[in-house]
Amino acid sequence: MDLTQGTQKEKTARSKKMMLWFGIGSLIMSFAGLVSAFIVSSKQRLNEDWLVDYQLPNAFLISLVLILLSSLTFILAKKALSENKMKMVTIWLLVTLVLGITFVYSQFAGFSEIIASGYHFAGPTSNITMSYIYIIAVLHIGHVIAGLICLIVVIYNHFKQKYNANNMLGFELAANFWHFVDVLWLVLFLFLYFFRYII
Numbered sequence: 001m002d003l004t005q006g007t008q009k010e011k012t013a014r015s016k017k018m019m020l021w022f023g024i025g026s027l028i029m030s031f032a033g034l035v036s037a038f039i040v041s042s043k044q045r046l047n048e049d050w051l052v053d054y055q056l057p058n059a060f061l062i063s064l065v066l067i068l069l070s071s072l073t074f075i076l077a078k079k080a081l082s083e084n085k086m087k088m089v090t091i092w093l094l095v096t097l098v099l100g101i102t103f104v105y106s107q108f109a110g111f112s113e114i115i116a117s118g119y120h121f122a123g124p125t126s127n128i129t130m131s132y133i134y135i136i137a138v139l140h141i142g143h144v145i146a147g148l149i150c151l152i153v154v155i156y157n158h159f160k161q162k163y164n165a166n167n168m169l170g171f172e173l174a175a176n177f178w179h180f181v182d183v184l185w186l187v188l189f190l191f192l193y194f195f196r197y198i199i
Helices: 008-044 058-082 086-116 128-159 169-195
Strands: none
Touching: 008 128, 008 169, 058 086, 058 169, 086 128, 128 169
């Protein structure tokens, strides 16, 4: 397909979508680097200070359910927009926002569980395994917060009636980024959960 074809609006939309995918690609590589460092450290420090039987906080599982639900509600919001059902768009966007905020809260609740089990990020009560988990979760929270900012912008624009079935670009970009951070947490959670059984 010739990317130079089409109206200026179509070319702008394609370029914005491409920029988003480039950004997502770089984020995937960043988290892949962290996961690789986690694996290498587990091999190098297995007989030193690596926790083989670490437990993920229950709040992390709750947060996984919350963020997957938020992806579903964003999909429902997009479907409603494609059908010009603006009242339903409002409802599903606000539900998505609440779920996203609750996800962040549950992540911090997970950190409290880790601290309660005796592990801090740094200092004499820290552990390299839990420090990696802290770093991975905190970086992901940062990207969820970026997603929440995008979502708030979408909600603001929705109330300004900037979106409709024929004008969904900003909505779609925010939805794609949101789905990315949702899938990212699913992958990270499953990796951290099952990795302890294979080392």
